[in-house]
Amino acid sequence: LFLPESPRYLLKKGKEDAGRLALGRLLTQSPDSPAVVAEFDEIMAAFEADRKVGSGSYLDCFRNTEGKNGLRTWTGILLQGWQQLTGINFI
Numbered sequence: 001l002f003l004p005e006s007p008r009y010l011l012k013k014g015k016e017d018a019g020r021l022a023l024g025r026l027l028t029q030s031p032d033s034p035a036v037v038a039e040f041d042e043i044m045a046a047f048e049a050d051r052k053v054g055s056g057s058y059l060d061c062f063r064n065t066e067g068k069n070g071l072r073t074w075t076g077i078l079l080q081g082w083q084q085l086t087g088i089n090f091i
Contacts, residue, residue, distance in 0.1 A: 011043055019043075 007026060010019035020040055024031035027039065064070035 007040075008043055011040075012047065 004025070005018070005022060007019045007023040010016075010022055020031045020036065023039055023043075024033070024036045027033075027036055029036055060069065061073045062070050
């Protein structure tokens with residue numbers, strides 16, 4: 001079974017030429033066509049935005065930071081648990 005590499009994966013690994021070629025195959029156009037170039041630029045802009053944000057982990061969902069993600073997560077967990085215990089989801 002042969003599965004080609006994803007254009008996003010190739011671009012993330014720094015293989016821009018191979019990523020542009022894979023994107024062209026995916027869009028069934030030449031790698032230098034305007035549609036491929038526009039999609040390529042959009043993907044690269046998304047990667048740059050992700051790099052600027054930084055890295056995080058799933059553990060950050062449970063930490064109560066300035067965005068109060070911990071409070072939101074625990075509230076959702078407790079509400080879902082309460083719903084299961086009371087049987088409201090049966091209705």
